Amino acid sequence: MATLTMQNVTKIFGRDVIAVKDFNLEVKEKEFLVLLGPSGCGKTTAMRMVAGLEEVTTGEIFIDDREVTELPPRKRNVSMIFQNYAVWPHMTVYDNIAFALKLKKLHKDEIDRRVKETAGMAKIEMLLERYPSQLSGGQQQRVAVARAIAVNPDIFLMDEPLSNLDAKLRVSMRTELKAIHDKAGSTTVFVTHDQSEAMSMADRIVIMKDGEVIQVGSPDDVYHRSGSIFVADFIGTPPTNFMDVKIQKESNGTHLVNTHLNLLLEPEMAKHLNGYDKNHIVLGIRPENIVLVGESDAALSASCLVSEPQGSHQVVAIQLDDNIVKVVAPPNPIIAPGTDVHLIFKQETLRFFDPDTTLAIND
């Protein structure tokens, strides 16, 4: 297994469509790294450059210390799982998996051994003589997985491999892919636009937007310490709630104020806002960090717009002016629309964002 380094990689399509801009990344040995972002953010292009399917406009790519920027795909020793499986319909499952091994001119017995071993890992050992048209989508994706493991690559690339599967299968394949990754000990780059997929699988997440890296960090980092409004909004279902508030320093401490809210900050949080007195900032708070309380303790009161029961919890939506704030509350009792709800915020979880730069103030 190996490390992957991308240095100042830029990809320009045609004359001026910048798909990936000055991309820098180091993937550690055995790491499971996820490139996450909305569609069109350049994450797939970045991965395809690693595979050699897309030419690099400027910059360098290294696998270990080996520069691969100009090498054709076959000389990079990477393997890839494609979104549409891309198994070869005219070959049996066995031949699909054996394709790369035959090209490497391995001995017949060695090929046979590795095909059977990887087919076992992907749980398709009983399908080896079938053709892909006789398999379900999930089984075809398993063939693609086995084919990718069999070559024993330096880097494993996965381009939204689960997005064509149905919702239930997708979640169970997640677990399996992760288990296969751990077992094979492979360095993996995984592309997805599904933040929950990213959160559940990644060692580290790279969040991209418009061809640029916005934030890199563990799932815990990007979720609890989102570096910008974009990340706070993109990660999490439901996403972070945002409110415009004004900072007011008074004799008893720093207050966050708007038409619905007057919140006295604890000194620990207030110290982040030195220099912002009398300015407006964007307050971000995750739905599960808003707590329903009795009327006397409330920092904020409003009426419930709608409640969505989820079994283990309910998501309560509250209208504040033009803004809908969502709260994750215990499942019982179900809150009826129109009921007044009283809320407090878990102060230590608050995120403050500069409205001009959209970046986080408290890091």
Added chain:
Amino acid sequence: MTASTPAKRFRDLGSKAVPYLLIAPVVIYYFFFWFRPVLVTLIKSFQTAAGAFTLQNYHMVLTDPDFLVALRNTAIIVLFSVTLEFLGALFLALLINRKFTGSTFFLFVAMIPMALPGVAVAAMWLTGLTAHGWINSLLYYLGILAEGAKIYWLAGSEWKLLGLIILIDAWQVIPSMMIILLAGLQNIPEETIEAGYVFGGNFITVLRKITMPLLGPTIQTAVILRLISAIQIWLIIVLLVGFSRMPVLVERIVYYYKEVPNLDISLQMASGYAIVVSFIVSMVALLYLKVSGAFGGKKEAAQ
């Protein structure tokens, strides 16, 4: 059957008749303009001029000294021109499928020969290939030919002539074959090809082990269509060198039917040749389909 009123029975009959009414125009058309002439030719091929049954016509065709020559010439043209056309068309289709800048314009240019009718193609090459034609002028202009020197393209051995005919035929036919192959190529998902490159293939191995097998059914269609029409080549030859200088199978039919229609044996020879050629075309098509595995089912159909 439950009991039903006459009116209902009539309605049922009406709705059953609708599909037959809808296909009737085609059936009638085919009967008069396809089936009837074929049948007449078939009958004529077994009749003497007076109308009595005979096998003499076939005997005349098969012992005609021009028959073997025509068969040989046709075979050579078919073999070389279909091979050349397939390779040329595949090359162009692969090239255009890469979608480089200007590939759409290139596709447009490559299609031009397809838009020209056979007579126009022949006229164009005839004006080019005569001693004072534009090909010699072009060669002179490029400095390849000395002033006053000429190449007599249409004179000389029949091998040279065969070569020229094959080239002209290929020039005209490659675009239509390329279009079929290009359509087939565009139906292959790009990721399938890319996977070939990622898993160790170079251009040649991916072409041989992935692109070509996936293109198989398309190639089969393109080649069989071309094979059938290549056996029927005649117009371009007649327009370039006239009748009888380079006999081919269909040219013999036209020769007896149009060029010397008033001989005692003209109609017998023409209908005899027509049936023999039909038989050969059918056999070649059948053989090709058999060899290329179209009747197989040995392998799963791609996709």
